[in-house]
Amino acid sequence: MSLSIPQASESLDDGPVESDALMHPSETFDVDPPYVPNHSELAAVEAFEERFLDRELSWLRFNQRVLELAEDPALPMLERARFLAIFTSNLDEFFMVRVAGLKRRIAAGVAVRAASGLRPREVLDAILNEAGQLMRRQCEVFADLIPALQGEGIELVRWDQLDKEEQKFCKKFFKERVFPVLTPLAVDPAHPFPYISGLSLNLAVIVRHPKNGTEHFARVKVPQTFTRFVSVGNQRFVPLEDVIGEHLKRLFPGMEIVATHTFRVTRNEDLEVEEDDAENLLKALEKELLRRRFGPAVRLEVEETMDSRMLDLLVSELGVSQAEVYRLPAPLDLRGLHAIADLPRDDLQYPTFVPTTHPQLAEVESSSPVDIFDAVRKHGNVLLHHPYDSFATSVQRFIEQAAADPHVLAIKQTLYRTSGDSPIIDALIDAAEAGKQVLVIVEIKARFDEQANIRWARKLEQAGCHVVYGVVGLKTHCKLSMVVREEPDGIRRYTHIGTGNYNPKTARLYEDLGLLTSDEAIGEDVAHLFNNLSGISRNASYEQLLVAPGTVRSGLVEQIHAEIDHHRAGRPAGIRLKANSVVDEAVIDALYLASQAGVRVQLLVRGICALRPGVAGLSETIEVRSVLGRFLEHSRVYSFENGGERRVWIGSADVMHRNLDRRVEVLVRLPDGAHLERVDDVLDMAFAPDADAWHLAPDGTWTRHQGTIHLQERLVERQRRRR
Structure with a gap:
């Protein structure tokens, strides 16, 4: 019998299996049949043909925000500069x-009319x-x-605004630092038009x-x-392209x-990778990363003063x-404003x-940190809210203590x-080198992080970790960590x-929720899910989790319809969702049905929203808001009144x-009443009448x-009072 390693969209299994054991995602994750409303209910929604906003145009309006x-003149000056850089990126x-x-x-002829009704063109x-x-x-x-910054002593100037000493400094900087790395590329019968890499800033030069x-x-x-912006002292900066442009004669002597x-x-620069076995996937992805640099052009930004002859050549x-x-005023590419900010x-x-x-993880009166396992075992569940609750002293410490704890038998991540x-x-790596069983599900196709993830995957493998790349056809996007520990009363x-990545840097900038728990039922579910991801487990039944592509959509839609039943029966009913994007038509239609039944629906959406709120007869009870600020609102929360016995789910x-449909995602139901109140408190502030x-x-x-009411400022102030 021939044997091979099953390929997942992400990784190697720990051992060989039969070559015909490759499975479609739907075979690995049982998909619940969708809840189907009765015909009259469905017709009442579908009668509104233009009930979806276009997702792409909705994203542009997010970037407009x-x-x-x-x-906003009320924001600190350098933060406004940073938002300009973020807008560009x-x-x-x-x-x-x-x-x-x-x-x-469109080019392939496979584009279909969008849910919004718009044709692709x-x-x-x-x-x-x-x-x-x-x-x-x-x-x-x-x-x-620019003049506002100048009023604060920060000047972004052009070359002709520099004084003689500053120009002298730039000349020396160019000669000693910049000139040696420049490579002018001419176009003539012996030199074809050069390849222009994506997002690079370039000087187009005509020489005679x-x-x-x-x-x-x-x-x-x-x-x-x-x-990008060269400092000439006294918080004065000049664009690097100005310095280069002023010294072009050194690059083209005699011209x-x-x-x-x-x-x-x-x-x-999107990736297209066909999946085979894991090692081939790694190699194919590395090859595709090289190809990314040569993708077709989709946008050309030029300085508005560029003459038509030069522009025609570029086009x-x-x-x-x-x-x-x-055609835009110079300077182009304002990502460099991050350095100014x-x-x-x-x-x-x-x-x-x-x-x-976090108070439940706070250090006691000693010089050593609190034992995470003792704290979690004592409280049962600890709900973390980053960045207000420190990631370093909670999630990071949880994994670091697990790596060093001799009672820990295994870590899965x-x-x-x-x-x-x-x-x-x-x-x-420390845990693996200490002899612990370490399983890491690495998503090497996380967009624009592929190269780094390949590097870390190989480093983890070399240290003895079992590295797996997930399930064929699916990205593993869920955020899970499990520690198996031997304790006096048995294995726990x-x-x-x-809701967020295991990234200490972004955890200081992204708003996210996380649940640390010793709950046995949740632990059992997570263990089964890891077995699904690393092996060929057929146990796709979970008590405390909703897992995509199996039960997240059907679970949410079923709960939405339960709210309709509660409302009709006179019981407390209401729906509040917090997400980065709301696009899925099945979930949106369920929310429309809830609104038509009179259920109050509140959506807090950072980015894209394809739902139309406030449409007579369709979504009159639906309110959609968005909060942006110093932190990126990243958590996902699904809250249902449920007849007075509130249910709240958080996850990826x-x-x-x-x-x-195309990712492994997890939502966990919060088991603790105090945690529900904490989540509700955040949503109450976001939907208050006087909220910003x-x-x-x-x-x-x-x-x-x-x-x-500025949601993030309120939470920051609460955190300061807690110190």
Whole structure:
């Protein structure tokens, strides 16, 4: 009998199995039949043909909200600069993935009409138009911010605004540091048009031969090894491309510099990897990462002063349409403003915030940290709310103590994204080297983190960890950690289930929830799930978890319909969801049915929302808000009144097709009444009448209501009082 290793969209199994044992995701994760409302109920919703907002345009409006933070004069000056940088990075990724994917589907003839009713070409045209408006608006915000920063002693200047001493400094900097790494690439019969890497900033240069008058095009890449804005002292900065542009004669000696303009290309950088066995997957992914650099162009940004001859050449060589060209005021690419925002100016930034240890995990009157296992065993369940509760003294310490504890027999962990110098990785390696059984489910296809995850996967394997890459056809996105410990009364499982990645760096910036628990039923469920991910377990029945692609959608829809029954029976009913995105049509239709029945529905959505609230006869009782601020609202919460016996679920799953159908996701039901109150308190503040939040209108527009309750500021202040 031939044997092979089953391939998962992510990893190696620990041992060989029969070659015909490869399974489709639906065979590994039993999918509950969806709840089907009666015909008349369904017809009442489906009568509204245009009941879904377009997801792509909704995302653009999310990034518009980010831009509005940059426009807000009430925010600290450098934080406004940071939001401009975030806006740029967000839009870059949107073009690299969403726009590129849409173009690819149109070209292949497989694009279908969106749930919003728009044709693919209509969506693309609307994206290109709205994105252009937002980019020009960003430039206006930046132009207004420059004098405001100058008033605070921070000056972003151009070359002609430098004094002689500053220009002398830049000349030396160019000669000693920049010039040696520059590579001018000319275009002539012997030199084809050079490849322009995605998101690189470039100088397009026209040079002329002084004797025969022949002109040539040349490209000079602005190196990313240097800071984008060069400090000339006294908090004055000049763009690096200005320094290079002023010294082009050193790159083209004997030639006349006719014209110089900056430009920037965005390329399709999404990955397409066919899955086979795990080792081939690693190699295929590494190869695909190299190909990513050569994806087709999807956007061309050029300095608005660029002449038509130069622009025509770029358009022709890069293969972009005129609609994908954006003429913008220089400087292009404002991601470099992150460095400006990081300047040591506390007076122009958010007040310093230091997370505190959760009270149930707080250190006692001794110099040593509290024993995590004793604390969790004592309290049963500990609900963490990051970044207000310290990640380092809770989740990180949980894994580090497990690695060092001689009573710990095994650690099982999922990793989707983590930091480059991750103490989580170090602890898992220490545990394996100490002889503990360590299983790590590594998602090597986490978008834009693939290279780092491949590196960590190999490092973990070399240390003796059992590294698995998940289930064929699915990304492993759930956030799980389980510790198996031998104790006087027997084996006990300690589990962490979260809404955010095991990344100590983002845990200081992302708002997330996590449950540390010794609950036996939850531990049993998580153990079965790990067996599903690492082996070929057929146990897909869970008591305390909803697991995608099995039961998350059906579980949520069933609970929504239960709320309808409670409301009709006169029992307490209500639905409150907090998510990054709400797109899935089946869940949205269930929410519409609840609204038509009179159930109050409140959605707190950071990003995309395809649901139309406040439509007469369809969604009159539905309210949608969005909160943005210094922390990225990342937690997912699903709260149901349930006739007075409230049920609250937290976890990794957003209300999106990819989360519910193409990823392994987990929601856990919070078992403790005090924890439900803590979650409700956060939602109460977000939906208070005087809360500072954006409100979604039926037509898809968002309007900011600047109230007196700032959710994140309130929680920061509570944390400070707790210290």
